[in-house]
Amino acid sequence: MRAVVFEEHGDRDVLQVQEKPVPEPGPGEVLVLVEASGVNFIDVYQRTGTYQMRLPSALGSEGAGTVLSYGAGVEGLSPGDRVAWTGILGSHAEQAVVPAERLVPVPEGISTEQAAAAMLQGLTAHYLTHDSYPVRAGDTVLVHAAAGGVGRLLTRIVTHLGGRVVATAGTPAKREIALADGAVRAVAYDQALQAVKEVSEGVAAAYDGVGKDTFDISLAALRPRGAMVLFGAASGKVPPFDPLRLMAGSYTLTRPTLGHFIAKRHELLERADTLFGWMADGVVTVDVSGKYGLDAVQDAYADLEGRRSTGKLLVIP
Numbered sequence: 601m602r603a604v605v606f607e608e609h610g611d612r613d614v615l616q617v618q619e620k621p622v623p624e625p626g627p628g629e630v631l632v633l634v635e636a637s638g639v640n641f642i643d644v645y646q647r648t649g650t651y652q653m654r655l656p657s658a659l660g661s662e663g664a665g666t667v668l669s670y671g672a673g674v675e676g677l678s679p680g681d682r683v684a685w686t687g688i689l690g691s692h693a694e695q696a697v698v699p700a701e702r703l704v705p706v707p708e709g710i711s712t713e714q715a716a717a718a719m720l721q722g723l724t725a726h727y728l729t730h731d732s733y734p735v736r737a738g739d740t741v742l743v744h745a746a747a748g749g750v751g752r753l754l755t756r757i758v759t760h761l762g763g764r765v766v767a768t769a770g771t772p773a774k775r776e777i778a779l780a781d782g783a784v785r786a787v788a789y790d791q792a793l794q795a796v797k798e799v800s801e802g803v804a805a806a807y808d809g810v811g812k813d814t815f816d817i818s819l820a821a822l823r824p825r826g827a828m829v830l831f832g833a834a835s836g837k838v839p840p841f842d843p844l845r846l847m848a849g850s851y852t853l854t855r856p857t858l859g860h861f862i863a864k865r866h867e868l869l870e871r872a873d874t875l876f877g878w879m880a881d882g883v884v885t886v887d888v889s890g891k892y893g894l895d896a897v898q899d900a901y902a903d904l905e906g907r908r909s910t911g912k913l914l915v916i917p
């Protein structure tokens with residue numbers, strides 16, 4: 601079977617497609633035919649060495665497909681069942697082995713591609729709006745990169761919960777997408793503070809996955825006791841930070857990551873159930889803006905890192 605690997609950290613050209621033996625599912629594991637895998641920033645951090653990996657390394661963290669076979673002790677699954685997962689390295693491959701306890705059944709009415717596209721960014725948008733800062737009706741929040749994968753879902757979910765979104769995005773076309781998703785304002789990054797002032801006395805939370813370039817804007821946009829939710833670094837890592845700065849508004853700062861919010865199986869299933877329910881009801885739509893074969897995997901990351909994508913990019917092995 602074919603799989604994406606990298607033998608050293610570096611730019612996109614370190615990514616190769618190699619022929620590998622079909623993996624054997626061990627006890628508690630499931631062999632899945634991968635129908636789609638998601639393109640995410642975590643893959644970029646892993647490839648470049650921002651997150652150091654054991655080399656050579658596989659790539660791809662989420663996907664969906666059908667069960668082919670399984671090892672001892674796996675119950676409740678049959679060959680042909682549709683399943684989705686996130687947090688499993690090696691998802692950019694024709695086949696992948698996934699622990700049964702990390703698999704989520706894909707319900708009727710949700711396509712396998714939609715499920716692959718929803719898992720990582722959708723579950724992230726869920727925990728950010730329900731746990732990192734639980735949005736209440738009437739809250740105004742700031743969402744950066746609002747036309748991106750997580751950003752679009754955040755805007756939809758916050759709006760569904762009765763909150764109001766001030767959105768930032770890099771181009772007029774992307775700002776139109778944010779408005780169509782429900783944002784009350786959508787502006788360029790350098791206009792964010794002005795836009796926040798026009799509609800509120802500061803935001804209850806800033807959802808910031810851009811990092812280095814937006815951190816100061818996010819902090820300045822908060823109302824007293826507001827929540828700074830730094831969840832990514834698309835523009836680079838935020839430099840060391842003096843906690844005394846939080847005293848300006850008794851702010852809270854959190855730097856969450858998805859793994860801690862789906863570590864327990866019941867949490868994974870409950871969040872996925874809510875997410876798939878929202879997708880079925882049209883509360884959120886997962887918009888796939890690009891699909892790439894395994895051989896075009898470098899192009900997929902060129903589009904993600906080059907800010908050319910909106911919504912989700914998928915690899916179709």
Ligand code: NDP
Pocket residue numbers: 639640641642720721724745746747748749750751768769770771774809810813831832833834835836856857858859904905906907908909910911
């Ligand atoms: P996006 O689809 O949002 O793509 C990133 C967007 O960030 C770009 O389209 C661009 O939008 C904006 N951006 C601003 N500055 C830069 C820059 N210098 N280089 C590249 N992009 C830039 O990606 P995702 O939805 O996949 O991820 C968004 C963020 O969320 C990432 O930081 C990711 O690591 C993080 N994340 C965190 C998780 C967690 O649990 N902590 C889980 C999932 C994702 P524009 O052109 O509009 O500026």
